[in-house]
Amino acid sequence: MPTNLLLRSALVVGLGALAGGAAASIPVSTAAVTAAESDREIARCVVTVFHEETFGRKTTAMIHHAMAPNLIQHDPAIEDGRAGFLKYHQQLLTTYPHYSAEIRRVTTDGRLVTVHVLERRNPWDRGDVQIHMYRYVPFVGIAEHWVVRNPIPATSLNANGLI
Amino acid sequence: MNLNLPTSIRRVAMVLALAIPVGAVAMPSPVAASNTAAEEANMQTARDLFAAIFTAKDFALAERYLGPEYIQHAADVADGKEGLARAIAEIVEQVPQISYEIKHMVADGNMVTLMSHLRPTPDSRGQMLFNIYRFDAGKIVEHWETIQDIPATSANGNGVF
Numbered sequence: 001m002p003t004n005l006l007l008r009s010a011l012v013v014g015l016g017a018l019a020g021g022a023a024a025s026i027p028v029s030t031a032a033v034t035a036a037e038s039d040r041e042i043a044r045c046v047v048t049v050f051h052e053e054t055f056g057r058k059t060t061a062m063i064h065h066a067m068a069p070n071l072i073q074h075d076p077a078i079e080d081g082r083a084g085f086l087k088y089h090q091q092l093l094t095t096y097p098h099y100s101a102e103i104r105r106v107t108t109d110g111r112l113v114t115v116h117v118l119e120r121r122n123p124w125d126r127g128d129v130q131i132h133m134y135r136y137v138p139f140v141g142i143a144e145h146w147v148v149r150n151p152i153p154a155t156s157l158n159a160n161g162l163i
Numbered sequence: 164m165n166l167n168l169p170t171s172i173r174r175v176a177m178v179l180a181l182a183i184p185v186g187a188v189a190m191p192s193p194v195a196a197s198n199t200a201a202e203e204a205n206m207q208t209a210r211d212l213f214a215a216i217f218t219a220k221d222f223a224l225a226e227r228y229l230g231p232e233y234i235q236h237a238a239d240v241a242d243g244k245e246g247l248a249r250a251i252a253e254i255v256e257q258v259p260q261i262s263y264e265i266k267h268m269v270a271d272g273n274m275v276t277l278m279s280h281l282r283p284t285p286d287s288r289g290q291m292l293f294n295i296y297r298f299d300a301g302k303i304v305e306h307w308e309t310i311q312d313i314p315a316t317s318a319n320g321n322g323v324f
Contacts, residue, residue, distance in 0.1 A: 036197035040271075074324065076317035084319070107271035107295065109196035114269055114276045116295060116307065131293035131309045133267065133278060146267075146278060146324070148293045150309035156238035158246065163236065163307065 040110035043136040047113035048106055050142060051132065055101035055117070058093055060086060067142045072135075074146040085145070096121040104163050111135060118163050119149075126152045129163045202270035205298050209275045210265065212296075212303060217263045217281075220255050222248040230302035237308045258283040263292075266324040273298045280324060281310070288313045291323050 046066055053062040069082045078088040093099055100123070105116045113134045120127040128149050135144035152162050198206070208228050215225035226244060235242045240250045254261055262285065267278040275296045282289035290310050297305035313323055 039197070072321055073319045074321050076314045076319070076323060078318055080319045080321070105274070105295070107269050107274045107276045109198060109202075109269050109271060111196045112267060112269045114293070114295070129307075129309050131276070131295070133269070133276075133293075148278070148291050148309040148311045150311060153238045157240055158235045158238070158242040160234055160236045160242060162238055 036110065039138065040108055042138070043110050043113050044106055044108045047108070047115065047134045047136055047142065048103065050134070051101075051103060051115045051117070054089065055099075055119070056103065058099065060089060063089065065141075068137070068140050071142065072144040074144070078145075092121075098123050108136075116163060126154070128152065196269075198270050201301070202272070202275075204301060205273070205275050205296075206268050206270045208298070208301065208303065209268070209277060209294075209296050213263060213265065213277070213279070216247075216251055217254070217261055220251055220259075222251045225251065228303055230299050230304040232304055234297075234305040236306060260284055278324065280313075288315070 050062040050066045053059055063082060063085055067082050067085060071081050071085060073080045073084055078084050100120050102118045103115055104118060107114045113136055115132045115134070117130045117132060118127055119130055128151050130147055130149045133146040134142045137143045150162065156162065212225055212228040215221055215228065219225075222244075225247060229244060229247075233242075233244050233247060235246050240246045260283075262282045264280045265277055266280060269276040275298070277292075277294045277296075279292045279294070280289055281292045290312055293309045295307040296303045317323070
């Protein structure tokens with residue numbers, strides 16, 4: 001486990017807790033952070049770091065460290081398990097060497113984590129908007145994955161952007 | 164008093180460290196989400212909006228769940244409440260037999276995300292749909308979505324939901 005990943009994970013949780021506590025008072029009092037809130041921030045942190053590391057920084061570190069080997073895969077394009085995910089990741093990045101993905105928002109209840117992403121397979125593409133959902137199991141890791149991909153259309157009936 | 168923050172950091176470290184030798188760990192049964200009362204209320208409002216749009220197909224009913232503004236990001240729907248009114252009219256005209264099933268819901272503060280199965284006609288394979296709603300004071304004020312036709316074949320045997 002690269003130490004910098006762990007530090008960044010800790011930082012994300014720290015920032016999350018700070019953001020949650022900042023409304024109450026400064027300096028931050030964390031007395032109000034319940035176990036459920038803490039579990040939720042851990043799930044948010046692990047999945048956010050996983051997705052950013054895997055599709056933003058394009059490494060396999062978090063696939064090995066945070067994904068269960070028997071991952072249940074629902075994306076019709078990907079085979080089951082960690083092995084299927086690794087195969088998909090390698091094919092994607094080999095086919096599209098300039099691939100990029102940007103996380104725009106994350107929602108979680110502590111069990112399911114959704115990640116709203118703008119993906120560009122090539123820098124010149126209009127891109128895809130994706131919503132990924134991961135099931136996070138404490139002390140196991142990422143255990144299940146769903147995704148819906150939506151190509152960004154050339155035109156829209158509103159001016160707000162798809163993401 | 165200020166020990167909770169280091170505790171959560173340690174727990175993350177623990178989680179990440181323990182995630183390494185997971186080979187022998189059986190998949191535990193799903194843990195129920197722990198939501199606040201406001202999050203539960205937002206989820207119910209999202210369910211009610213879906214029922215108003217796709218079952219009742221009634222904009223006046225749908226409007227009860229919206230805030231003063233409704234920022235639309237779905238490309239095939241115009242901005243604001245008028246856009247939703249027009250979209251519901253199109254459902255009535257074009258796909259009156261539309262049906263849906265909400266498969267997953269995630270509530271997080273002022274956001275609710277839903278994953279659903281949408282069937283424009285009863286015999287269609289249908290589409291998989293994610294919707295994200297932002298709430299303000301219990302009312303829906305912003306909407307994003309992604310939608311994709313369910314393919315005939317899959318690289319896994321788990322279904323798309």
